[in-house]
Amino acid sequence: MRMLLRPLSSLRLTLAGMILLAIGAGLSYGNPMNMPVWVLVVPMAVLALNLLSAIIVNPRIHRRASLLVFHLGLLGVVILSAVGFLTRYEAHVELLQGTGFSTDGLFDQRKGPWHSGELDKVHFVQGPYTVDYAAHMMRGHTRSQVEVPDGRGGWETKVIGDDRPLVIDGYRFYTSFNKGFAPILTWIPDQGQAVTGSVHMPSYPLFEFKQDNSWAPPGGPQIKFWLRLTTGMTDKQSWVLDGSKTQGVLVVNTASERKELKPGDRVKIPGGTLRYERLSTWMGYKIFYDPTLHWLFVTAIIGILGLFAHFWRKFGASWASMGRVSGEAVARTSSPRGNAI
């Protein structure tokens, strides 16, 4: 077994693996999604195999506890990164104020083949949000209010933001630049039940110039909407995007008529009546799930501490004396083949 592992543990193979990994990293720069995954997986696998072999057969590693910890940590990071890649889940969702999270609206989903999380059991309700903007439209803090079950049959209010995710069952929900307004509309058909729903307008203020959308009510004609907003937006000074302080006039265009509606107004359209109830908001979230995150961190830190302990054990005494001696003493050690450090 050791005969087999010895060539695999070669430091020359380590260097080859590192060069391959550097090439893979260079190729992945800026475009990891469109790059074949093997450009990173192959060198990582070579390095993992090399590292495992070296840990087993190389006495310079396994006889020094701290160096062993460092190399085991490094191997652990590679393995956990691979497991994380296989079990990862990423998606986006847009949530209307007052509605609960549901997997129905997920888009841009990316799922690892081993992913087995239970996103459908995650539940929270979207509340209002505010976003700070500095002059020149530089986005600042987002404060998105959500209601989360407290486990005792009640609800707990949490405020989350770009750098403060909501974490439920390992799923991390991050607010994003993608958020906007949604007029709440009720369609009252000439015959049948009234239905209430929302039309999500494009992201605001990114598409401030293009707050339009269209919708065809059940049995009705295609209706084009345009939302004229008063948010206080300015690029000259700081301002706050706040749905509760925003007013929106809904411009409704049908084939025959154009009408401006304020909340509570209604318009007669062939097949029924459309009532503009109120202006609401929606927030876009990025969802991220990786069960290895904490283990990855702990493993990496333990590995680095191992390297530090090795450094300290080997060089601590000579470093302490470096200030006093000419330094020749530190140069007297060297390894059989390479140089000592």
Next chain:
Amino acid sequence: MSEISTATELPWLWAGLAAYALATFIAVRSVFVRGQSAGAALNRAYENQVFLFIIGGVVLLGAALADRWLRIGHGPFVNLFELLMSQLFSLGIIYGISYWRFPVIRPSAAVALPMMWILGIWILLLQPVDAPFPPTYSNNWLWVHVGMGKIFLGLSMVGTALAGIILLRSNQRLAASFRHMPSDTVLDHFAWRFMLLAFIFDSLMLVAGAVWAQDAWGRYWSWDALETSAFLTWLALGGAIHARLTYRIPIRAGAIFICIVFVLAFLTYFGAPFYSQAAHKGVI
């Protein structure tokens, strides 16, 4: 012009740079001029002067950073002007500590301090503009990430200064200037130990950066310009350490390796974030 008139930190910055300039002048003169004629490297009087001017520069740059922080309301994390100013401060601290703690490396000031002047001249060409503080930067892990990175770059600079002396000594005329320093073999060991310590802090920087990125952008790694460049630097340093352990690399070749790693680190800090506006997405 209005930016300069409102930037009250500039007198502190200029005073700090002046102190560094004096330290550099004395270090270079005593090694390259006095070293030639008098046959001596830095004597204790010159060593103390260099040290005092380095410490003076650090204190004045610290005052410049504090003044700017109070003026604009956030730390030196966002634009190139702030980054250069804080790097001049941290490189001064780390080199100053090494200089004080290890007298044997003191003549390396004649190499290390001119390297810092790349940043010193660069910052003089920039406007002290303010930039909005991105919300993703309000995270404690940013401090850890930046702190570890600064220690990494400082230790790399000390290692590179020692490697630089090895390379300069290959020229016979310059060799005389550094003849009172330990042999190339000893400098080589010192340089690699600084680089190994730098490797530890580089690793910590990457881990802290990944934790920050996870909180800030919902992913711990995405191969953006800065991440890729930082990883390549880490890999190059790890590869150089392994190569040194594997092969009997000539001392001068090892010194060149160290210089290459430092150049990569330098480009990571002062090239990648400004090569792509979206280097770290929080900036925009």
